[in-house]
Structure formats: structure tokens, C-alpha cells
Amino acid sequence: MSKFGFYTDKSDNSFESQLVGLEEQKRALLIELRTFIKSLGDNVIEETRPHRIAYAKSLNFRTFVDIQPKNNSLIISIKKGRTEPLTTCILNNPSELIPIKEQITEAYKTIR
Numbered sequence: 001m002s003k004f005g006f007y008t009d010k011s012d013n014s015f016e017s018q019l020v021g022l023e024e025q026k027r028a029l030l031i032e033l034r035t036f037i038k039s040l041g042d043n044v045i046e047e048t049r050p051h052r053i054a055y056a057k058s059l060n061f062r063t064f065v066d067i068q069p070k071n072n073s074l075i076i077s078i079k080k081g082r083t084e085p086l087t088t089c090i091l092n093n094p095s096e097l098i099p100i101k102e103q104i105t106e107a108y109k110t111i112r
Contacts, residue, residue, distance in 0.1 A: 013048045022069055029091060030069055033076075036101055037065060040108045057111050064107040076100060080107045 022030065037055050038044050045056045055065040068075040074091040078100075089100050 013050060021071060023071060025093070026069065026072070026074060029094065029097065030067065030074060032097070033067065033074070033091075033100075033104075037104060037108075040105065044108075057108065062111050064111040065104055076104075078103050078107045080110045081112070084110075 034046070034053070038046065041057075043057055045058070047054045047056070052066055052068040054063045055067075056063045064079050066077040066079075068077075072092070076089045076091055078087045078089070080087075087103060089096075089103070091097065091100060
């Protein structure tokens, strides 16, 4: 409740709220992915939504990565452009991270 007595409709959509309930390995993968994505450039914007985390390159929110944390996996959707098809990957273990990072880097470079 605000100091004026009004309720806010904004729930706790923090990044940390997405970590709750994840297995330790998936939590570590999500944190590593977040660090990697944010390191791509100063213009990366993170928006945490109730069931996913979206990453964009500008304020008009051209999303290039969308991550849905699940208890036993991370579902990652990568968009390289308006006309490009969406690529969806399921990340279960650290060995799958390198090719996904490569796809994310390519999407970041090509999204406008």
C-alpha cells in the first residue's frame, strides 16, 4: 500500500523472485545467463515479468531473448529479427550453454 492509502497493482516481479523454487543447478544457469546477456552491451534492458524474463536492446523493447524458468529446465526463446522465426531452446545442463550463448550473441547483434 502506498503512503496515500492506495494499493499498487505491481507485484514482486524482481529477478530474485524468478529464482525461487528453481533447482540449484538451474538457478546457477539462470544467473550465469543473466550476467552474460547484460554484458553484451550497455543498452540491454531487462524486464522481469510474472513467469519470464525478457531482454531487449532499446526502450521500444525489441526483445531478443526471453527466458522462462521452470523447476527442471530453462526455456529460452531467441528472436533475431522481425521476419526471422523464433528459436526455442531448452537448457537443462551447463554443457548446453555455449551454443545458446552464441545464438544470443548473434540475436543481439542483428536485432534492431
